[in-house]
Amino acid sequence: MADRSLRGMRIGAQSLQSEDGVVFADRAEYTYQCETCGRDTTMVFSTEAEIPETWECRHCGASAVLLVDSKPVEIDRSGEKVARTHWDMLLERRTIPELEELLEERLQYLRARRGQKVGA
Template identity: 50%
Template sequence: MAERALRGMSLGSRSMESDAGVEFADRITVHYDCEDCGHVTEVTMFAEAEVPLVWECQCGKEAVLREHERPEPTKPVKPQRTHWDMLLERRTMDDLQVLLDERLELLRAGKLRRRSA
């Protein structure tokens, strides 16, 4: 083994750098209160950062910045369209039934192969 080897050191788990001479950015601690469960969430942020009015609570609901009111929703949330929704925009249920019957007939006649999943 080489004489330069670092023996007895768990490389990768600890840094060899020190914090000497490092100036940390100014920080603030903001508090969010969850109206539903009463949790208080503390978040440390950069002092010049724009502080959001809402933060996700540990219970999964929204917590509001302390001493502020819950902001009004900007616009209604549109539900995500599924493949089925998009298919129904292009075809009627009668059209889909005809296509299904045709494909089942071809499959039963042996003219189509089943795809394995």
Template identity: 45%
Template structure:
């Protein structure tokens, strides 16, 4: 086991390879300008698609491409809501008719949660039930 140990090296932290004979990928420097007029440079690959905006690594502000044109604005389509999709299938008078039918069914106890349709318990005790209970206790 001692034969395989690497002495004098920190494992995992050093590379013993050098850069001789290694050809770097072609690169380009892209300049971005911040709204306050300051510029910063980002190194990118030659074949990379250069974005029109980039965040400055020092300040966090968004810079625009120095020699680029204004970005194309895309038409933003408003998201369809549930109400929009419902109106595609039904008209307002139809929806009002369905609503009144459902409210009648709910009030009649045909639909809806069961706890809404249970008979209400009366909190006031009658004299006859209290007398019957007291007679049972004495017996």
């Protein structure tokens, strides 16, 4: 009876697949330098992959820039929108002298409502 018993394997301990006939993708190392702490991070990518210009620094979490020939890559930020403030939008509609004139008119109105003199 001992001859007929089944032997089992531990789940997840060993793989039944072998690496015979498997062709691994070509790989290349790329170095990123952190803008904040100055440390280098080396990443391995497939040679067919599109390499990102920035990567998160492993040490401080800031943005690290790709190094090519020991020089950081120039990142094109021309497509990014710059946030406009309310002041920027106001200056698109009015000039500084017009704004000063409107301010003075409004101050006169508020002073008149409070009963203060205009010149005071």
